[in-house]
Amino acid sequence: MCAAATFKNQSLYVHIPFCQGICAYCDFTRVRYHAGLADQYLTQLAGELEQRVPRQAMETVYIGGGTPTALSLGQLRRLLDMLKPYTEGALEVTIEANPEAIKPELIDILLTGGVNRISLGLQSCDDQILKQIGRRHTFDQARQAIRLLQQAGLTNISCDLIYSLPGQTREQWTATLQGVLSLNIPHCSLYSLTIEEHSEFGRTGQQPLDEDTEASMYFEAVQVLKQAGYQHYEISNFAFAGYASRHNLHYWRYDDFYGVGLGASGKLGAFRYDNTRNFQDYFQGRWIAEKIELTREDQMFEMVMMNLRTAAGLSLIEFERIFQTPVTSVYPEAIQNGLCQGWLHLDKEHLAATDSGMALLNTVLEEFLD
Numbered sequence: 001m002c003a004a005a006t007f008k009n010q011s012l013y014v015h016i017p018f019c020q021g022i023c024a025y026c027d028f029t030r031v032r033y034h035a036g037l038a039d040q041y042l043t044q045l046a047g048e049l050e051q052r053v054p055r056q057a058m059e060t061v062y063i064g065g066g067t068p069t070a071l072s073l074g075q076l077r078r079l080l081d082m083l084k085p086y087t088e089g090a091l092e093v094t095i096e097a098n099p100e101a102i103k104p105e106l107i108d109i110l111l112t113g114g115v116n117r118i119s120l121g122l123q124s125c126d127d128q129i130l131k132q133i134g135r136r137h138t139f140d141q142a143r144q145a146i147r148l149l150q151q152a153g154l155t156n157i158s159c160d161l162i163y164s165l166p167g168q169t170r171e172q173w174t175a176t177l178q179g180v181l182s183l184n185i186p187h188c189s190l191y192s193l194t195i196e197e198h199s200e201f202g203r204t205g206q207q208p209l210d211e212d213t214e215a216s217m218y219f220e221a222v223q224v225l226k227q228a229g230y231q232h233y234e235i236s237n238f239a240f241a242g243y244a245s246r247h248n249l250h251y252w253r254y255d256d257f258y259g260v261g262l263g264a265s266g267k268l269g270a271f272r273y274d275n276t277r278n279f280q281d282y283f284q285g286r287w288i289a290e291k292i293e294l295t296r297e298d299q300m301f302e303m304v305m306m307n308l309r310t311a312a313g314l315s316l317i318e319f320e321r322i323f324q325t326p327v328t329s330v331y332p333e334a335i336q337n338g339l340c341q342g343w344l345h346l347d348k349e350h351l352a353a354t355d356s357g358m359a360l361l362n363t364v365l366e367e368f369l370d
């Protein structure tokens, strides 16, 4: 019988489910901010952390949402104090923020609380589109927010961009990409719109663009960002050298991670868990809604799947360390076929997707499931 696989765990995700307003495309776990509810939530979150996460310094902490900066300044200070045992000494502490929330007082609290990376919900550089999708900032506000952050020394900034929006033209997308380049930020993440049933777009029957236009927008972004010096280090993520998201790299390397808060997920050894999305359950301490035990086969496949999303690919040594068997012995045919098709590249240390393999990753992975 094989020993249980052991994965590294140095990461904590913390979910803050409040937003100042609700965007038209969004189906995340979030509600409109309410001060009393947020106070109650932070109390529960402290309890969950206490009981479920060992008090130890993490390598990375990611505070996402929702919009963590929808909290009042006092609540944000309380949150960051609560996270001190995990953030002290961490290499990367990221918080998601919306441009309209960035003010000098907020930046002070973030810096004092150990935050050293900001993930900004820019989404578009086109004011008309920002309005259409229910965002509450203009491009000029985003530009000013970034300037304030940079002046305060918080220069490790990532921007989220969304594309394939209903009615979005190629020209608007090109202009957004050019707008992003003008911001001088070291990281950028792309999201293709999916219409979620319970979002405003879903309820009003909006449609994303056709697949060909969506693909051409993606490839344009890859080309523009690479030409500007960004490394395309994961299918949808781009960074200047040294600015790849350490936290997300833990996900893609298939390391373990803790997730706390409403709707958060985590992975601990052979178990993946999803927290409840229901406030009542969460407030009564019924944090976990579902816990799934992964088979060894599930874990091997998931490790390949996640790692092939990255340009670096799967570490052969790491796979063998964890599963005590080489990946080439587990999936000989899928790998051989991927190499023949030009979808995969194999050297002494890594198995990685080529550019064409990355573009067809779902097809490439189907071979690993056969």
Ligand code: SF4
Binding pocket: 018, 019, 021, 022, 023, 026, 027, 028, 030, 065, 066, 067, 098, 121
């Ligand atoms: S997209 Fe972000 S800011 Fe907008 S409603 Fe969803 S979580 Fe909130």
